Amino acid sequence: MGIKVELEKNSNKCYMLAERKAAQYFKSLQMQVTEQTHIPSLMKDFESWKHNHIHHPILSLFSSKKGKRNSSKGYDHYIQWLDYTGKLDSYLNRSISYIFMRDLGKALDSPDTQASIARSVNNLKNHLTKRKDNHEMFSMAGLYRWAQKEGIESTIIWLFDKLKMVSANIPEGLDAEQAQRKLIKIIAGVVMHEIEEMNAEVSHVERSNRLEKAIKLGYSYGLTYPFIDDLLDAKILSAQEEKQYSTLIRTTLVTGFVPELKWTGNHLNLMQFIHSELREAFQFIKSEHHPNTFKLFLEQSYVFFQSQEVDRVKDLDNPNYTNEELYIPVIIKSSSSRLIARSVINAPEDEGFENRTFYYGIYNQLADDFADMFDDIRDGAVTPYTYYLKYHRERPDLINPFELYWTVICNLIQNVYNSDSKTREVILDRAINGLKRYKARMGAKKYNEVMELFIPTNLKFNHLIQKMVQKADNVDFFDKLLRDHMIANLKNERKEQDEFLETIKTVREKINRVLNIAKNESIPKESITDAANYSLKGDGKRLRPIVAWFMGVNKYALKESAIIPLLKSLEYMHTASLIFDDLPSQDNASIRRGRQTLHERYNIATAELTGLFLTQKAIEEQASLEGFDSKTVLKLVHYTAKATADMCKGQELDLDSKGKKLTLEQLNMMCFYKTGIGFEAALIMPAILANENETEIEALKKFARHAGIAFQIKDDLLDVEGDLTMIGKSVGKDVENNNSTFVSILGREGARKEMWEHYCLAMEALEQVSNKTAFLKHLLNYMVHRDR
Structure with a gap:
């Protein structure tokens, strides 16, 4: 207990030291705000800066042919437009320079830093403009x-x-x-x-x-x-x-x-x-970490956590917080978060890094708090902006955080980065861009209301800022574009995934309702139909008919009622293949779809006959398709017959491989015939009914090939890593049957790499398929991430 007390004392001492340093920094900023000493310097900085961003009206006429493009119109299109207009290099340069300042704590006037930035810009530009894939x-x-x-x-x-x-x-x-x-x-x-x-x-x-x-x-x-x-x-x-x-x-x-x-x-x-x-x-x-460096990491982490805790317990209804109480924790947490990112990799000491990072942090934090102030006030969070919004009328002693923000900027340019022209350019770009983005997001009316509340004391300086916000160009940043793009993608991914799961659930229920095969009442004892229905009623994923439904209904606009026979036929063929696969002469499995395999429930002969029965029922269903040209249906049946024959060859290859060590090429071919063809059929059969062109069909086949192999590799991994209750069939059967699998040939790690290689190949094939491929993308994601 005594050791813990000493450790707590040491941690609190570290926080007190950080607090003391932050208090000194804040005092110097407060003095500059009070005395307005930062304004002349900033006015001069803006005069130099605006020449690169405010264009003469006459000159604008000559450049207008290339037009203006709003980054909100699309990530890729905006990058292409920047490249076309010749603005991409400067756009990436200021973006990378900013990241080197903010995240890496670098000084931009260093020749080594300039060389690193140039390399990074070149690499990023090549990636953005010369990608061979999408x-x-x-x-x-x-x-x-x-x-x-x-x-x-x-x-x-x-x-x-x-x-x-x-x-x-x-x-x-x-x-x-x-x-x-x-x-x-x-x-x-x-x-x-x-x-x-x-x-x-x-x-x-x-x-x-x-x-x-x-x-x-x-x-x-x-x-x-x-x-x-x-x-x-x-x-x-x-x-x-x-x-x-x-x-x-x-x-x-x-x-x-x-x-x-x-x-x-x-x-x-x-x-x-x-x-x-x-x-x-x-x-x-x-x-x-070495014990000494880990101690530093703990101390920095404690300072960061404690500064957050101090802020977290603040109550927006408390009208008595001092300026020091509002700003000092912000200075501490905004700088310490950056320090931790470096110390976590145990990087060697970098002269000037800690000093630059300490003074820089609040610049970012105040910009973020400005952008989020209305969300924060809704959540009851205390920030310099939310507190000033609520109490500035009754508390004239409160510092205007927007004015302090510009004081921080002046201090960084003049004192921390020694009036370096590149640093001035990037910092002012960022500041004006933040206000422009805020104005675009909130609308001009709301923006003007906010500016009225936070207007700086010096009206001439405020007028200059607002002029820059209105007229300045070429101040946007790649990290902001990427941030917006990532958030939009993540939201869209979640929406698409929810729609994918809902489609799976809804269509699975529809398919389950139509799979039951009616008994022929004229035959006194018809156990084959009962056996078929037993196999069909198991807890099957129904992936093949679900995929066919999506392709038919959503992608090719076929009538759902017209393709029901196709969906049934796919599940009948797949179930038949599982019945044969489980037989003692093949894999000798006892559990399938969470219940006894058919030969265990009935007998081997019934299982064999039921598999053949379901195969023929599948052809019968396809032959009953109505509303399609007879040649199209004949083409479909011909494709099905060939696909079924190829699947049989795949199973033969599998049986023949027992006890043998296959090459990766042989294993890929075997599992495509066993598994990939089933996925291919689910994609191609609706395309045949829709009379789709051969280019699309070939791309779908390529996607199916690699998706099917990825699916089989995941099956092999689940056989050694899965849970019987999750996957619904016996685990360890491949080892028991001495089967060659991706795991037995490549090992678990190698199998995972091979699965992701086929995932990438499938995604690349999907780029060649025309629109409405989100479902297939999420299907592929499901294949490699599933637990069953």
Whole structure:
């Protein structure tokens, strides 16, 4: 107990030192606001700055032919427009320069920094303008392709699994898209720090190792944002639960050890998950540090957490907070968050980094608080802006946070970065861009009302700012475009995923209602129909008919009632293949779809006859299709017959492979015939009925081939990793039957890499398919992430 008290004293001492330094910084800012000493310097800075951003009306006439393009019109189109107008280089240069200042704490007048920025701009420009594929920068396929180049595929697969798990456990009440975005941003920031620390002499192996570690460290640190910061801010937990949780976090940062969770109250399952994941993350960070550097990490983390706690307990209904109480925690938390991102990778000391980061942080924080002030006041959060909004009339002593913001800018340009022209350019670009974005989002009327409330004391300076907001051009930033794009994508992904799951559920219910085969009452004992219905009523996923329904109804606008026979035929063929697959002469399985296999429930002979019966029922259903040209139906039946024959060949290859070690090429061919053809049929048969062109059909076949192989690899992984209660069939059958699988040939890690390779190939094939492919994209995501 005595050791813990000493540790707490040391942690509090660190916070007090940070508080003292922040108080000195705030005092100097407050003096400049009071004396207005920053205004002449800023006016002079703007006079120099505006020449690059305010164009003479006559000159504007000559440049108007290229027009103006709003970045809200689309991410890719805006990048193309910038490239076409010759603005892309300067756009990326100021964007990368800003990131080097903000995230890496660099001084822009350093020749080494300038060279790094130039390389980064060139690489990013090449990526944006010369992509051979259409993968999004932060899509799973795009990230996996990058990981392959860097030799870190296993780590990216690990990250995909982690992000999926976090997404599934974000509680209702948290902004899921923002939480995911912040986590991804932190990971990217830590990786950027690590890349910047590496030089050209670093070997490929060392680079891969360092990137792998940076990704895991970034995730481990970034996890604190959704599961500590956001969770405590969201008021999801009760006051008593918040106290329990804060005590647990504080104890961890003071002692360096994660206490056991002894939770009282609600949200037990959520907190057990969060505690387990954060403990694993904390232990990983600890394992990557020397005791001395880990001590520094703990101290910085404690300072950051404590500054958040001080702000978190503030009550907007309390009219008595001093300026110091409002601003000092903001200075501390805004600087310490950046310091942690660097210390988490145990980076060597960088002269000037800590000083620049300390003074820079509040610049960003005040800009963010300005943008979020109405959301914050709705949530009852105390920020310099929300507090000033509520009490400025009765508290003339309160500092105008908008005026302090410009004081911070002046201090950065003049004192921290020594009047460097590039730094001035980037900082003023960012400031004016923030106001322009705010005005566009809120509308001119609301913007003007806000400006009336926060108008600086010097009216001439205010007039200059508003003129710049109205007329300045070329001040936007790539990170803001990417941020908007990511949030829009995450929201759209969630919407599409919800629609995908709802479609799966709805269509599955429809298919289940029509699958039952009527008995022929004229035959006294007809056990084959009963056996067929027994197999059909199992807990099947119905993926093939669901895919066919989507392709037929949503993509090709075929009538749902007209393709019901097609949907039935696909499930009949698939169920028949499972019956044969489970027989003692083949895989000898005892459980299928969560119940006894057919030969176990009845007998082998009945199972064999039922499989043949269902195959013929499938052809009968296809032959009964109405409303289509007879040649089209004949083409469909011909395709089905060939596909069924090929599936039989695939099963023969599988049986013949028992006890043999296949090559990867042989295994790919075998599983395509066994599994891929079934997916192909679900895609191609509706396309045949819709008389789709051969180019589209070939792209769909390519997609089906790789999606089917990815599906089979996931099956192989589930056979060694899955849970019987989850997947509904026996696990370990491949080992028991001495089957060659992707796991037996490549190992688990190699199988995962192969699965993601086929995922990327399928996604690339999907780019060649015409519109309405969101369902297929989410189907592919389901295939590689499923638990059954």
